[in-house]
Every structure is written in structure tokens, then in C-alpha cells.
Amino acid sequence: MNIGIIGCGSIAKTLVNFQLEGKMDVNLAYFYDMNIENARQLADKIGAKAINSVDELIEKSDLILESASQGAVKSVIPQVVESGVDVVIMSVGALMDDEFRCNLEKLASDNNATIYLPTGAITGIDTVKAARMGEIYEVSLTTRKPPVSLGITLDDDKEKVLFEGKASEAVEKFPKNINVSSTLSLASGINVDVKIIADPKIKNNTHEIHLKGSFGELTTITSNVSSPENPKTSMLAAFSAASLLNKLSKTIQIGS
Ligand SMILES: NC(=O)C1=CN([C@@H]2O[C@H](COP(=O)(O)OP(=O)(O)OC[C@H]3O[C@@H](n4cnc5c(N)ncnc54)[C@H](OP(=O)(O)O)[C@@H]3O)[C@@H](O)[C@H]2O)C=CC1
Numbered sequence: 001m002n003i004g005i006i007g008c009g010s011i012a013k014t015l016v017n018f019q020l021e022g023k024m025d026v027n028l029a030y031f032y033d034m035n036i037e038n039a040r041q042l043a044d045k046i047g048a049k050a051i052n053s054v055d056e057l058i059e060k061s062d063l064i065l066e067s068a069s070q071g072a073v074k075s076v077i078p079q080v081v082e083s084g085v086d087v088v089i090m091s092v093g094a095l096m097d098d099e100f101r102c103n104l105e106k107l108a109s110d111n112n113a114t115i116y117l118p119t120g121a122i123t124g125i126d127t128v129k130a131a132r133m134g135e136i137y138e139v140s141l142t143t144r145k146p147p148v149s150l151g152i153t154l155d156d157d158k159e160k161v162l163f164e165g166k167a168s169e170a171v172e173k174f175p176k177n178i179n180v181s182s183t184l185s186l187a188s189g190i191n192v193d194v195k196i197i198a199d200p201k202i203k204n205n206t207h208e209i210h211l212k213g214s215f216g217e218l219t220t221i222t223s224n225v226s227s228p229e230n231p232k233t234s235m236l237a238a239f240s241a242a243s244l245l246n247k248l249s250k251t252i253q254i255g256s
Pocket residue numbers: 006007008009010011012032033034035038066067068069070071072073075089090091092118119120121122175176177179180183227229230232233234237
């Protein structure tokens with residue numbers, strides 16, 4: 001399966017390294033970025049092709065992975081699914097816009113395309129999906145990141161709550177930091193409560209999920225090493241994308 005990638009930053013780079021290490025069961029074949037030089041650099045590492053037109057990327061790819069931005073999801077992904085090409089979306093925050101998501105879903109369904117949302121930098125999405133078969137009473141996400149990951153500096157070493165509210169607002173205010181809240185919301189069917197804390201005492205990007213439902217209770221804490229290229233992004237996000245791409249060709253499918 002030939003994969004096209006939109007957005008050649010930290011996530012795409014990790015995928016390229018996995019391909020170099022022989023860990024990918026798909027072929028990362030085509031690279032596209034607003035800055036063609038970024039695409040060239042990654043493509044050259046694995047003998048793939050940098051592409052400078054979205055039309056050509058869509059025409060050549062069996063599946064497209066978006067690892068760019070919420071803006072890219074809104075401007076490019078409708079054309080991808082309208083062309084009947086499956087897509088993996090990392091900038092999941094764009095899908096908190098209900099009207100956009102519903103239109104995209106219809107476009108994909110009308111054109112036989114599938115939209116995949118990886119678990120990303122959190123843990124427990126399988127359980128959240130299963131829990132939804134019963135009743136979910138409450139669900140929340142507390143994200144704690146070092147200030148550098150949130151693109152700020154603090155005057156002292158005290159933690160600071162930067163945001164408390166719903167995921168739909170969080171993804172607008174922190175578009176590069178809290179896509180995971182959208183994934184959790186879409187999996188649970190609830191616009192989840194989100195708290196974002198800048199914590200100078202920690203090194204890792206940490207996401208804590210609490211869920212209560214008719215099945216019982218779930219708490220997960222994921223303490224993520226951040227990407228050396230982009231401290232906002234946790235390495236696990238790219239690992240999750242790679243694992244999802246590999247899962248597409250597996251005979252035994254593990255997890256709900
Ligand atoms: N679902 C999840 O769990 C997670 C999702 N993410 C999200 O995944 C996405 C990718 O992350 P990451 O690789 O770290 O990001 P990076 O910023 O490292 O790389 C993104 C690349 O895409 C380019 N880009 C941005 N917009 C467009 C566009 N419209 N068309 C083409 N290229 C574009 C950027 O260019 P430029 O630098 O010039 O803007 C940059 O080269 C981000 O939106 C991030 O927030 C991250 C972590 C977890």
C-alpha cells in the first residue's frame with residue numbers, strides 16, 4: 001500500500017525512521033508539505049518522492065496520512081475523501097467542528113472512503129469505545145505539559161492552569177496541543193471536560209483520563225516523551241499512527 005503524507009514535520013519524520021528500521025508494513029511513498037524542502041528532506045531519506053501538488057498526491061496515493069495542522073484538515077481532506085482515498089487524520093481537533101465533520105463523513109461515505117483517527121498520544125480509547133455500548137456518565141481529560149511544550153515561559157516554578165472548559169473550545173485555543181481531547185470526545189460521544197496545566201516541574205507531556213460509566217470506571221495516565229523536533233507533540237502520537245498503518249494489513253486485528 002502506497003502512503004501519501006501531508007505535513008512533513010515531527011510525526012512524519014518518526015514514520016520515516018520506522019521505515020528505515022524496517023518496521024513499516026506499508027510503503028511511505030509520497031511526501032507533501034507547504035514547504036517543499038521539508039517534503040524533499042524526508043522523501044530523500046527513504047528514496048520516496050516529494051510532491052508539490054495536492055491533486056498529484058491524491059492521484060498517486062492509496063491512503064493519505066495528514067500530519068500537518070487543523071487548517072490542512074479543513075482545506076485538503078474533503079478533496080481527498082471526495083476522490084475515494086482513505087485518510088488517517090492526526091489533527092483531530094478540526095473534527096470538533098460538527099458541521100465540518102458531518103459534511104466530511106457524508107463525503108467519505110458517498111465516495112467509499114474511510115477516515116481513520118489514531119488513538120494518538122493518549123491511552124484507553126478502546127475502553128472508551130466499548131464503554132459507549134453501555135452508558136457513559138462522565139469523562140474528563142487533564143493535560144499537563146512543561147511550559148516549553150505549550151510555547152510559553154512562566155515567571156516562577158508554580159504550575160498554572162491555562163484552560164478549563166470543553167474540548168470544542170480547547171482545540172480552538174490550543175490547536176497544536178490538545179487534539180487528543182477531540183479523539184476522546186468523538187470516541188465517547190461527549191464534548192469532554194478539559195483542563196490544561198503548564199507545569200514547570202515535569203518533563204513529559206502527561207494526559208490523564210477519567211471515565212465513569214455503566215461498565216465501571218477507568219483512569220489512565222500517559223506520561224509521554226516529547227518529540228525532539230517538536231516539544232508540543234509526544235512521540236506516542238507518531239507511534240500510534242505507525243501502528244494504525246500497520247494494522248490495516250494485519251490478518252489478526254487486536255483491540256476494539
Ligand atoms: N492526534 C494526536 O494525538 C496528536 C496530534 N498532533 C497533531 O498532528 C499534527 C502534526 O504534528 P507534528 O508532526 O508534530 O507537527 P509539525 O509542526 O512538526 O509538522 C507539521 C508540518 O506540516 C506543515 N503544514 C502545516 N499546515 C500545512 C498545510 N496546510 N499543508 C501542508 N503542510 C502543512 C508544517 O509547515 P509549517 O511548519 O510551515 O507550518 C510542518 O512542516 C499537528 O496538527 C499536531 O497538533 C500532535 C500530537 C498528538
